[in-house]
Amino acid sequence: MNTSGLMLFWVSAAVALGSAVGTISMRNPLRAAVSLLIHILSLCGIYLSLKAHLLATIQVLVYAGAVVVLFIFVIMLIGPTANEQRAPRAVGTRILGAVGALLSTSVLAFTLVRHDAQLLPIPQCPPGAGAECGQFGGVTAVGAELYLGSMVPFELVSILLTVAIVGAIAVAKGKTTATSPKNEGPTTPEGAA
Amino acid sequence: MLDLIIRFSPLVLVLVGAAAVMLADAFSDKGQSNDLSTVTFWAFVGASGGAIGLWVQGDTMALHPLVAPFLAADPMALLLDAVIAGAGAITALLAGAYLREHQMERGEYYVVMLLAAFGAMVLVHSTHLLSVFVGLETMSLGVYSLAAFRRTSPRSVEGAMKYFLLGSFAAALLLFGMALLYGATGEMELAAIATALVEGSAHNTLALLGTALITAGLAFKVGAVPFHMWSPDVYEGAATSVTAFMAVVVKVAAFTVWVRIAVVALSAANLADPFSGWPPLVMGLAVASMLVGNLSALVQTNVKRMLAYSSIAHAGYIMVGFVAYAHSAAGGDEGAGDQALSAMLLYLASYAASSLLVFGSLIWAGSKGKEVVSYEDLKGLGRRHPWIGVAMMVGALSLMGFPPTAGFIGKYYLFQSAVNVGDGLIPLVIFAVLASAVGAFYYLKLIVVMYMEDQEQEAAQAVPMRSVHLWAAIGLAAYFVFRIGIAPGNYMEIAIGAARAL
Numbered sequence: 001m002n003t004s005g006l007m008l009f010w011v012s013a014a015v016a017l018g019s020a021v022g023t024i025s026m027r028n029p030l031r032a033a034v035s036l037l038i039h040i041l042s043l044c045g046i047y048l049s050l051k052a053h054l055l056a057t058i059q060v061l062v063y064a065g066a067v068v069v070l071f072i073f074v075i076m077l078i079g080p081t082a083n084e085q086r087a088p089r090a091v092g093t094r095i096l097g098a099v100g101a102l103l104s105t106s107v108l109a110f111t112l113v114r115h116d117a118q119l120l121p122i123p124q125c126p127p128g129a130g131a132e133c134g135q136f137g138g139v140t141a142v143g144a145e146l147y148l149g150s151m152v153p154f155e156l157v158s159i160l161l162t163v164a165i166v167g168a169i170a171v172a173k174g175k176t177t178a179t180s181p182k183n184e185g186p187t188t189p190e191g192a193a
Numbered sequence: 194m195l196d197l198i199i200r201f202s203p204l205v206l207v208l209v210g211a212a213a214v215m216l217a218d219a220f221s222d223k224g225q226s227n228d229l230s231t232v233t234f235w236a237f238v239g240a241s242g243g244a245i246g247l248w249v250q251g252d253t254m255a256l257h258p259l260v261a262p263f264l265a266a267d268p269m270a271l272l273l274d275a276v277i278a279g280a281g282a283i284t285a286l287l288a289g290a291y292l293r294e295h296q297m298e299r300g301e302y303y304v305v306m307l308l309a310a311f312g313a314m315v316l317v318h319s320t321h322l323l324s325v326f327v328g329l330e331t332m333s334l335g336v337y338s339l340a341a342f343r344r345t346s347p348r349s350v351e352g353a354m355k356y357f358l359l360g361s362f363a364a365a366l367l368l369f370g371m372a373l374l375y376g377a378t379g380e381m382e383l384a385a386i387a388t389a390l391v392e393g394s395a396h397n398t399l400a401l402l403g404t405a406l407i408t409a410g411l412a413f414k415v416g417a418v419p420f421h422m423w424s425p426d427v428y429e430g431a432a433t434s435v436t437a438f439m440a441v442v443v444k445v446a447a448f449t450v451w452v453r454i455a456v457v458a459l460s461a462a463n464l465a466d467p468f469s470g471w472p473p474l475v476m477g478l479a480v481a482s483m484l485v486g487n488l489s490a491l492v493q494t495n496v497k498r499m500l501a502y503s504s505i506a507h508a509g510y511i512m513v514g515f516v517a518y519a520h521s522a523a524g525g526d527e528g529a530g531d532q533a534l535s536a537m538l539l540y541l542a543s544y545a546a547s548s549l550l551v552f553g554s555l556i557w558a559g560s561k562g563k564e565v566v567s568y569e570d571l572k573g574l575g576r577r578h579p580w581i582g583v584a585m586m587v588g589a590l591s592l593m594g595f596p597p598t599a600g601f602i603g604k605y606y607l608f609q610s611a612v613n614v615g616d617g618l619i620p621l622v623i624f625a626v627l628a629s630a631v632g633a634f635y636y637l638k639l640i641v642v643m644y645m646e647d648q649e650q651e652a653a654q655a656v657p658m659r660s661v662h663l664w665a666a667i668g669l670a671a672y673f674v675f676r677i678g679i680a681p682g683n684y685m686e687i688a689i690g691a692a693r694a695l
Contacts, residue, residue, distance in 0.1 A: 152263040163308035167338030170301035174344030
């Protein structure tokens with residue numbers, strides 16, 4: 001990785017860590033959502049430093065563009081000042097949680113830093129290389145991998161989405177409609193939509 | 194293409210069933226009552242029949258190269274397809290009875306159930322980390338929403354919420370483990386991971402850490418201690434037909450994929466070492482599950498909570514077979530290893546049949562507003578309603594491991610396979626036998642309460658429901674409990690065949 005790539009990586013990684021901590025520690029839900037947005041954008045920087053251009057674009061479009069906006073909509077609907085009621089937690093629990101988190105993080109960090117695995121090189125395009133070399137991480141390369149190599153998991157994901165949608169309907173309907181179909185009133189436009 | 198459809202006909206039939214139920218539900222008039230549970234039942238029976246047919250045919254032709262890395266159609270997958278689809282068929286009947294009685298019947302239930310079972314079946318076929326994860330999530334998302342299906346009950350919603358949050362966390366652990374394993378080996382296909390690990394091109398510490406995280410994620414799904422916190426709440430809160438589905442299908446599928454990952458991918462000498470790899474981890478989980486599961490089940494007053502802790506203990510027994518496999522594989526004894534694996538598979542099948550019988554009897558004993566919840570409600574039930582008493586007694590005896598029921602054969606065969614491995618596992622087997630002796634106490638308590646205690650006069654009595662669906666489900670479950678218990682011969686052969694082919 002060249003110097004500018006490394007710089008991009010380190011800056012993005014530091015911002016990603018900081019904003020991740022911000023997301024879970026902010027009291028104000030709107031600030032937490034904005035921290036999440038910053039986190040997602042810095043992940044995008046990490047993807048770019050790995051030459052995964054398409055993934056970085058999708059990250060911005062889907063997560064920053066759609067998911068976080070949805071979160072913010074919901075927060076604004078409920079009211080941005082809505083604070084959760086926190087029960088004061090015992091000091092013992094807090095210390096135990098902190099120790100547990102520290103231990104597991106350090107085991108992970110220690111193994112990852114001390115590894116001796118050979119690093120897989122990111123393909124570099126020497127000057128004068130063909131156009132297909134620059135495709136790594138681009139639409140064509142990702143598309144070929146997704147629709148040719150991994151066709152089976154791709155198709156299985158469609159079932160996963162179906163079960164998620166039907167499951168959401170099953171849970172949501174349980175509260176709003178009468179349980180016996182005979183007691184249901186005429187269908188409202190909202191219900192039909 | 195046709196070849197693929199035939200080879201995966203159990204999965205295809207379940208999907209077709211889901212589509213049929215969805216369409217039937219969408220195009221039916223309001224107020225018209227549909228018997229969707231029967232449609233679901235026949236879809237599952239078809240899938241089960243398809244799996245048995247494929248087993249008999251014994252086709253070993255190579256799969257299409259696009260499919261082969263992700264899904265296998267080997268004997269073990271077919272056997273577990275049959276078990277999952279069979280359990281699905283019985284739970285569909287139970288749901289047909291339970292939901293109608295409690296006026297919660299909605300078509301989505303059956304669709305989600307079929308799709309969750311499809312995820313479970315993908316899981317037992319998976320030979321690639323990607324398909325493992327997608328299958329696991331398909332199953333889990335379905336089960337989360339089934340657990341929340343009884344929206345009017347705060348307990349159901351609370352349990353489902355806990356299950357969802359903790360389950361997502363476990364899925365993240367699993368995914369992290371998979372990423373580390375991929376980082377260590379550069380492969381995602383189970384067989385290729387094994388090759389990379391054995392040939393030494395892989396990085397060991399990373400692989401070990403990945404193994405630990407994958408073990409933790411899967412231990413959550415099977416409900417092993419210390420990853421069991423969710424299960425009593427979810428088992429108690431969910432509708433009883435959902436609890437039966439969760440107790441059986443999720444456990445069977447998660448154990449199978451765990452076995453496949455451990456046996457196929459993590460079989461390298463340093464990872465499967467009986468003293469420093471995943472086997473001591475599994476042994477610790479087994480001992481903790483047997484201890485905590487049995488002791489906590491003793492003090493429960495709610496029958497469904499008791500069954501939740503007992504299912505945790507059963508996960509512990511099954512892991513004894515897992516440890517036995519690891520020890521015999523490390524010792525180079527392939528025969529004993531196959532025996533241990535087949536004992537696990539047989540135990541899963543017998544556990545499925547007995548659990549379905551107990552949960553079915555629980556459903557049978559109650560009706561709307563008069564459900565059986567605690568031991569108090571069961572008092573004198575055996576004398577008031579002899580048939581329900583007999584069904585529940587047989588189920589409880591089978592879970593306990595009393596001959597001539599399936600549970601006895603399962604436990605006997607499992608512990609024997611562990612003893613055969615050698616002296617090293619004798620203490621573990623003694624512990625497991627002692628633990629099941631503790632278990633006998635609370636199963637017998639169920640029977641004692643039903644037959645020997647009288648309900649107080651003013652106490653509300655549970656009123657049994659009447660439903661043909663339910664009687665059919667109880668009959669099927671009881672048939673398998675006695676079939677495996679009295680004549681286990683060819684079931685054992687099938688399990689051995691599946692273990693050999695893995």
